[in-house]
Amino acid sequence: MNILKISAAAGLALGLALPAQAQTVNESVCGASPGGLWSLVGAGLDAAVKAEAPGSTITYQTSSGGLANVVQVQTGACALGMANDGDLAFAKAGTDPFKAPVEGLTALAVLYDWAPVWWIARADFAEEYGLESLADLAEKKPPVRLVFNRKGLLTSAITEETLAALGVSIEDIEDWGGSVQFQASGEQTTLMRDGRVDLLANTLFEGHSSLTQMSEATPLKLLSVPDDAAEAVIEKFSLKPWTISADANPGEGGDVKTVTTSIILFATEELDEETAYTVTKAMLDHPDAMAAVSAAMSRFTPEGMKEQAVVPFHPGAIRAYEEAGLM
Incomplete structure (x- = not known):
């Protein structure tokens, strides 16, 4: 009996010592052409999320660019999207080609601004x-x-x-x-x-x-x-x-x-907080996965991910930045 108690206690202690498993993420990201830089950035994002939460997949979906991606994300065709800062500014303000302000857009990270x-x-x-x-x-x-x-x-x-x-x-x-x-x-x-x-x-x-x-x-x-x-x-x-x-x-x-x-990874405020947290944390914890996809991405750093003020950050992203001491 004592041996069983000791074994159970040891097992409990071991369980408490193990880090919590990150939530598996299986979502799509709307980018641009299939062979351009955004497709490589999408591959880097997939690699980072896989490293953070094994079993995850970020699927890159081709698109005509940032303006179209706002609509794609807004309608749920993609959970995540890439867009220029100006695209999001126009969407937020309802500037042509948008007929009215697009509400609820949030940022996860700046992918690059160089x-x-x-x-x-x-x-x-x-x-x-x-x-x-x-x-x-x-x-x-x-x-x-x-x-x-x-x-x-x-x-x-x-x-x-x-x-x-x-x-x-x-x-x-x-x-x-x-x-x-x-x-x-x-x-x-x-x-x-x-x-x-x-x-x-x-x-x-x-x-x-x-x-x-x-x-x-x-x-x-x-x-x-x-x-x-x-x-x-x-x-x-x-x-x-x-x-x-x-x-x-x-x-x-x-x-x-x-x-x-700047190119910004964005979502709507309806994106699950744990998903936003895991995706953002993946890039913070594995910046090498983002930087390795192209010489153009070699400047990628966690510190640069938060350098935007076009739309508010998603609560899940904010949690990740706060944990990293960046916000």
């Missing part, structure tokens, strides 16, 4: 017209052949709005003898490499391969974003200021001031 907006000019064109910043473009009105990213994407909206803040419209550029087109990132690179455009506007990671491709074909010059224009788009799209370092500048000219976008 994809700044680049204004890349051909160096010979910039030298010919004395261009150092977008303010010079607005003042000197050169016949610039400009290419934005695809119409309807947040990047193109940000860059168009940046020029608008300086009093420049597409019609103005055409009146100067220039032209404006909207093309995907790959086509933008080809156009610049082939000398068919003078100025390119896009969000890119520092060290992106397209920067090398373009700079090998033609000398480049980065144009800075004036403070007033930066402040205008930061306020409208909930962006952050950014400085492209001299080391990352593919041309000459040192550091260049611009703005940057």
Whole structure:
């Protein structure tokens, strides 16, 4: 009898010493194209959650991007979604294309915020017209052949709005003898490499391969974003200021001031608190799983996950951050 009592007591003590098993999570996350960075981030999220709660699965679901993902998450097609800060800001405010404010959106984490907006000019064109910043473009009105990213994407909206803040419209550029087109990132690179455009506007990671491709074909010059224009788009799209370092500048000219976008993992407030907690804690406990998916994600850190104020954090995410001493 005494032996049984001792065994039972030992077993109880052992049970109390074991860490609690994290809740298994089997949910989907809406991203973007099947082969892009967001799909790799989705794979990293799945790996982190599996490490935190064995038996879990985060299934990546393709989508047309952040704006669509807000609707997908709102309607329950996906439990989690990825979106730009500006997408969530527009949804929260009910700005077009949303017909009314979308309520109940919450954040789990910032996935990355190091994809700044680049204004890349051909160096010979910039030298010919004395261009150092977008303010010079607005003042000197050169016949610039400009290419934005695809119409309807947040990047193109940000860059168009940046020029608008300086009093420049597409019609103005055409009146100067220039032209404006909207093309995907790959086509933008080809156009610049082939000398068919003078100025390119896009969000890119520092060290992106397209920067090398373009700079090998033609000398480049980065144009800075004036403070007033930066402040205008930061306020409208909930962006952050950014400085492209001299080391990352593919041309000459040192550091260049611009703005940057954030990609946020979000859900509705109806997401189960334990699920939100486990997913957030998985990234906090296993940041290496997130950073390993791509060189572009190597900057991922737990500290950066909470650097947003577009929508409130989910209560489950807050609990995870508080436990980690980050909130």
